[in-house]
Every structure is written in C-alpha cells, then in structure tokens.
Amino acid sequence: MIVFEKVSFSYSENLILNNISFKIGEGEKVAILGGSGGGKTTILKLIVGLLKPDSGRIIIDGVDITDLEEDELMEVRRKFSIVFQDGALFDSLNVKENVAFCLREYTNMTEKEIDEKVDELLTIVGVEHAKYYMTDELSGGMHRRVAIARSLAVSKPKMFLYDEATTGLDPVNALNICNLINELSKNGTGHIIVTHRVIDALRVADRFIFLKDGQIVLDGDRSILLSSNISDVMIFLSELKQIS
Amino acid sequence: MSIKIKKLLSDLQDYYILSFKGLIGIFRKPFYSKDVLDQMDYAGAGSFLIVMIVSLFIGMALSLQLSAELASLGLKMYTGKVVGISIIREVGPVTAALVYCGRVGAGMASELGSMIIGHQVDSLRVFGVDPIKKLVTPRILSSIVMLPALTIIGDAVALLGGYYIAVFVSHQSGYVYWSSIRDILDFENVFSGSIKPFMFGFLISSISCYMGLTTKGGAKGLRKSTTNAVVFSIIMIIISDFMLTRILLYLLGFSL
Structure with a gap:
C-alpha cells in the first residue's frame, strides 16, 4: 500500500x-x-x-x-486519518465543533444528525462529557482523544497515522x-x-x-x-x- | 547574493499567488460566510473605538496646526476647507489603515502563525480544506469591506474634532466651517479618499496572511512574522498611498 x-x-x-x-x-x-x-x-x-x-x-x-x-x-x-502531535485541534472551536468540522464540510447532515454523530464519536474515545469544552480546557490525554474522534469523523480510513x-x-x-x-x-x-x-x-x-x-x-x-x-x-x- | 535575490523573487511569487488566490476565492465556492462574519466582527467592530479615538485627536491636532498657521496669514476662514481636504483625501484613509494594520494585521499574522506551528493548517489540508479559501479569503474580504467603513466613520469623527477646535478654540464660525466642508464633498475628493481604503485593506490582509502562513519555528518565528506583517504593511500603505494619489490626481484632472 x-x-x-x-x-x-x-x-x-x-x-x-x-x-x-x-x-x-x-x-x-x-x-x-x-x-x-x-x-x-x-x-x-x-x-x-x-x-x-x-x-x-x-x-x-x-x-x-x-x-x-x-x-x-x-x-x-x-x-488516511492522521492525528498530529498534540492533537492540532482548532483552538477557536469547542470540542463538538472540532469533531463536527468535517461533517459540516463534507456531508449534508442535519444539525441533529451531526449532534448524534459527535456524541457517538466522543463516546468511542471516552470524552463524551467534554463536548462543550474549549480546547484549552482539555488535558493532554483528552486532547489526543478528541483529535482521534475528529479523525474518525473524516471517513473510514484504510490506515491511521x-x-x-x-x-x-x-x-x-x-x-x-x-x-x-x-x-x-x-x-x-x-x-x-x-x-x-x-x-x-x-x-x-x-x-x-x-x-x-x-x-x-x-x-x-x-x-x-x-x-x-x-x-x-x-x-x-x-x-x-x-x-x- | 544571488541566493538572496532568488529567495526574494521566490517569496514575492508566493505572495502574489497567495493574494491572487485569496482574492479570487471571494467569487468561488465554498463560501465560508460564518468565517467572514467572524472576521468582520473582529476587524470592524473591534477596531471601531480605536479608530474613533485616533481620528478624533488627529482631526483636532490638524485643525489646531492649520488654524494657527492660517490665522497668521489672515485666512482663518479656510480652516474647514483645508482640514476637510486633508482628512478626506489623505489623513483619514492612512490613519485608519495604520490603526487597522497595528491591530488587525498583527492579529491575523499571529493567529495564522500559531495555527501553522500547532499543525492546524496541516490538519485543514489533510481534511481536504483549502487553507487559502478557509483562512485567507475571509480575512481579505472582511478587510476590503470593513476598512472603508472604518475610514468613513474615522473621517466623520476627525471632521468633528476639527470643528471643535475651529469653533471653541480658534473662535471661528461653525456655519463657515461646515459650509466649507460641504463645498469640498464633491465627487473628486470623495472618490479620491474612498478608493484608497479598499487597496489598503487588501494589502494589509494579504501581507499579514502571507507572513502568518509562512511562519517557521516557534515563538521566535511567530514574533518575526508578526513584526514583518506590521512593518511591510505600513511600508506598502505609505508607498501605495503616494502612487494612488499620483494616479488619482492625474485621472481626476488636477493640475500640479
């Protein structure tokens, strides 16, 4: 590959x-x-x-x-789905908006569908409680988890980086x-x-x-x-x- | 030496490409209207008070200087006319642009620079989002809309400052002051003063975005790109102001 x-x-x-x-x-x-x-x-x-x-x-x-x-x-x-060092989350957006970024960019999902998808992804990575946190309120571990959740929202990648x-x-x-x-x-x-x-x-x-x-x-x-x-x-x- | 020239030419080429793509992006989908509104709010509403304060005192200082000089020649009644022409054609647009550059241009460069350092721009690229369309175009569009608006407001406030000095300090007639201002608000003067902020807004935003997006290294690199954004923007404002003035005077048929 x-x-x-x-x-x-x-x-x-x-x-x-x-x-x-x-x-x-x-x-x-x-x-x-x-x-x-x-x-x-x-x-x-x-x-x-x-x-x-x-x-x-x-x-x-x-x-x-x-x-x-x-x-x-x-x-x-x-x-591919890439998770950068320190997560590289968009610091002007909260956790939900970071994860929803690609959903808004590439899909025609309704606000309710986006909300449900974000909940699902945050639950997978175990930070569902931080949905409305700003990125500077996250610990190092949570940062990486949210970055992984965001990368999962892109599509079904063949390989994670x-x-x-x-x-x-x-x-x-x-x-x-x-x-x-x-x-x-x-x-x-x-x-x-x-x-x-x-x-x-x-x-x-x-x-x-x-x-x-x-x-x-x-x-x-x-x-x-x-x-x-x-x-x-x-x-x-x-x-x-x-x-x- | 030749390496430095090559680097300069390469940087210039990159800047032209970025500013061209950023400008063309205004007319191409996708339209990031929320980002444009955010930028307008930050650049326009955020700069409003500073532009007002600076313009007020510029107008008062100009009126003071001219009243004193014209009084010695017995031409005090021309204060409004000279203050008005100076502000509308020259001082207003340049003052608003310099304030905008110091506040918004520096902010753009540091924001984009920190996005580069934090790999946020790389993230955008990996997600298939064009960073120029997403980051540069909204900043250029907001600047070429908001700087002219700020200039108009700044001009009005500066004229008010000039009025205060002319009437309450120099003891001139308020009616004469405002009728002089009304006389000079013709097409030539208004056009001459209103075309400049569009150019200044484009230059400040494109230079600042370019400096931000070419940030290298950490905090030191960020400091350098922010400083360069402000310095190069100021230089370009002053140079382009002279060139525009020369062109406009020629086009509008003013004889020198």
Missing part, C-alpha cells in the same frame, strides 16, 4: 531522510522509532503529501504521489491511548505510530522501523527489535529494563 523508494528529504540544508526505502502493507501495525528530529514525523507528512521529497518516489496504492498537485492529493489523503500520540502523557493516559489505538484497528485497519517511547510502540505495533541519521537501521518484528545490538536501539530499549 505505502511504498517509499529511495526517498530523501531535507529542511533547508539539514538532511532529514537519506535515501530510505520501505513498504508497508494494508492492515499492518507499524511503529516508527527514533530520536527527536530524526525524520519520523516527516515520514508521516510525506505519506499524506504535506511535504514533497527532494528525490525518490512515494507510491500509495499504486499511485505515485510524488508530483501530484494539492487537489489531486485529496483522493490519497482520504485513505499517529504522530507522537502518547508523548507527554502520564502512564495511565498513555496506556489508555494505546488501548484505544488497538481498539480502532481491530477491524483490520492498519496504523503507523511515530514515537520515541518503546513501551508504547510494543503495545500497539507488530513491526518496528528505527531511524538514525536519516536512515533506517532496523526494520523487523518484535523479536528483531528486542534482540538488536545497535547501540541507539539498545539505549531506547533500556527504558524497558528501567521499568521492569
């Missing part, structure tokens, strides 16, 4: 991704790990066409999206978000989670891609990750040892 072929990307003169290639199939649950500024979020933005690579090709469901124009990318973006969905949350909220991510992927919908928390990656993913200096240094399943002797991976895994 998602194919990266020798993709390179740089911000100004900083090379972020250096000639990376990988394939992610439909329904796969993938975690992209790596240090801050390592290009993890850049990969998500490249997948949905928010950024263009300097070189290489990105193919989504057989379509090369590398040179597509903004309006041509709409079709590609409908296949989560950017640092658990970063900055306390362990209980992080676990709850991971459970929610797993719950949403039960019907065969895949997801890619970008994180630097190995423990959360292990909770939600079957496949792990580790980035270092703009290159993929590890791509494999749980056993390959846990037995890796790459120094950076071992440092990340030491988080698990500290917990145990």
Whole structure:
C-alpha cells in the first residue's frame, strides 16, 4: 500500500531522510522509532503529501504521489486519518465543533444528525462529557482523544497515522491511548505510530522501523527489535529494563 | 547574493499567488460566510473605538496646526476647507489603515502563525480544506469591506474634532466651517479618499496572511512574522498611498 523508494528529504540544508526505502502493507501495525528530529514525523507528512521529497518516489496504492498537485492529493489523503502531535485541534472551536468540522464540510447532515454523530464519536474515545469544552480546557490525554474522534469523523480510513500520540502523557493516559489505538484497528485497519517511547510502540505495533541519521537501521518484528545490538536501539530499549 | 535575490523573487511569487488566490476565492465556492462574519466582527467592530479615538485627536491636532498657521496669514476662514481636504483625501484613509494594520494585521499574522506551528493548517489540508479559501479569503474580504467603513466613520469623527477646535478654540464660525466642508464633498475628493481604503485593506490582509502562513519555528518565528506583517504593511500603505494619489490626481484632472 505505502511504498517509499529511495526517498530523501531535507529542511533547508539539514538532511532529514537519506535515501530510505520501505513498504508497508494494508492492515499492518507499524511503529516508527527514533530520536527527536530524526525524520519520523516527516515520514508521516510525506505519506499524506504535506511535504514533497527532494528525490525518490512515494507510491500509495499504486499511485505515485510524488508530483501530484494539492487537489489531486485529496483522493490519497482520504485513505488516511492522521492525528498530529498534540492533537492540532482548532483552538477557536469547542470540542463538538472540532469533531463536527468535517461533517459540516463534507456531508449534508442535519444539525441533529451531526449532534448524534459527535456524541457517538466522543463516546468511542471516552470524552463524551467534554463536548462543550474549549480546547484549552482539555488535558493532554483528552486532547489526543478528541483529535482521534475528529479523525474518525473524516471517513473510514484504510490506515491511521499517529504522530507522537502518547508523548507527554502520564502512564495511565498513555496506556489508555494505546488501548484505544488497538481498539480502532481491530477491524483490520492498519496504523503507523511515530514515537520515541518503546513501551508504547510494543503495545500497539507488530513491526518496528528505527531511524538514525536519516536512515533506517532496523526494520523487523518484535523479536528483531528486542534482540538488536545497535547501540541507539539498545539505549531506547533500556527504558524497558528501567521499568521492569 | 544571488541566493538572496532568488529567495526574494521566490517569496514575492508566493505572495502574489497567495493574494491572487485569496482574492479570487471571494467569487468561488465554498463560501465560508460564518468565517467572514467572524472576521468582520473582529476587524470592524473591534477596531471601531480605536479608530474613533485616533481620528478624533488627529482631526483636532490638524485643525489646531492649520488654524494657527492660517490665522497668521489672515485666512482663518479656510480652516474647514483645508482640514476637510486633508482628512478626506489623505489623513483619514492612512490613519485608519495604520490603526487597522497595528491591530488587525498583527492579529491575523499571529493567529495564522500559531495555527501553522500547532499543525492546524496541516490538519485543514489533510481534511481536504483549502487553507487559502478557509483562512485567507475571509480575512481579505472582511478587510476590503470593513476598512472603508472604518475610514468613513474615522473621517466623520476627525471632521468633528476639527470643528471643535475651529469653533471653541480658534473662535471661528461653525456655519463657515461646515459650509466649507460641504463645498469640498464633491465627487473628486470623495472618490479620491474612498478608493484608497479598499487597496489598503487588501494589502494589509494579504501581507499579514502571507507572513502568518509562512511562519517557521516557534515563538521566535511567530514574533518575526508578526513584526514583518506590521512593518511591510505600513511600508506598502505609505508607498501605495503616494502612487494612488499620483494616479488619482492625474485621472481626476488636477493640475500640479
């Protein structure tokens, strides 16, 4: 479904991704790990066409999206549902209006139908009580949950993309978000989670891609990750040892 | 050096494209009428009091200066005429535009900048919403409607301020003052003064939106884009005012 072929990307003169290639199939649950500024979020933005690579090709469901124009990318973006770091909720709108945003934009639903749909989505993510809160009244965990509810309102995506969905949350909220991510992927919908928390990656993913200096240094399943002797991976895994 | 020139040309091109698309968006669906009304409320109603206060004191100061100067020449009765022409053609539109730029332009740049930093604009793009249509067009439309309205109100208040000084400080006849004002309210003067706010409104909103949407980095980037929005808007107001004045004087047949 998602194919990266020798993709390179740089911000100004900083090379972020250096000639990376990988394939992610439909329904796969993938975690992209790596240090801050390592290009993890850049990969998500490249997948949905928010950024263009300097070189290489990105193919989504057989379509090369590398040179597509903004309006041509709409079709590609409908296949994904992305939750940005910190939720990226519209801070001028309340929770209900954030979740209803796409419903108002793309459907002819009546106000009553929108209200019911928002209730349904907020119940799925467990924040139905915060329907009329403004976004600055939400805790970090609630922020992510509302962002997930908003992403569910878009359509039925083929794959969820989560950017640092658990970063900055306390362990209980992080676990709850991971459970929610797993719950949403039960019907065969895949997801890619970008994180630097190995423990959360292990909770939600079957496949792990580790980035270092703009290159993929590890791509494999749980056993390959846990037995890796790459120094950076071992440092990340030491988080698990500290917990145990 | 050539890299800097390339960057400047590239930025200019991006600005032209954004402002063109933002302007054309007024005539293309979807119409975000709620966003336009919100912007009008923020830009127009929110700036009303500030424009009134500034215009009142500008009108009074202008009337004071001119009364003193004209009195020494024995031409005090022309105070209303000179104050009126100055305010309607030049001072009123520029003053309202500068106040609007400081309040609304800076607000637009910082609001859009923080939306960029918080990935809210990326969210719009992922949801298939054109950020220019949703964010820029309502701001341009509200500015080219509200700034002329504010200018008209500001002109009226400035003329009142001028009247107060002329009558109660300079001891002139109120009837003479208002009849001078009535005399200068002809097509040439009104047209000359009323065309400028449309241009200023477009320039302020498009420059501020461009600066906001090209914000990079965090708080420092936001500070830079907000400052640039105000600085470039002010420069463009002054330059375009001169150019418009020159063109209008030529078109309306004034000889220099």
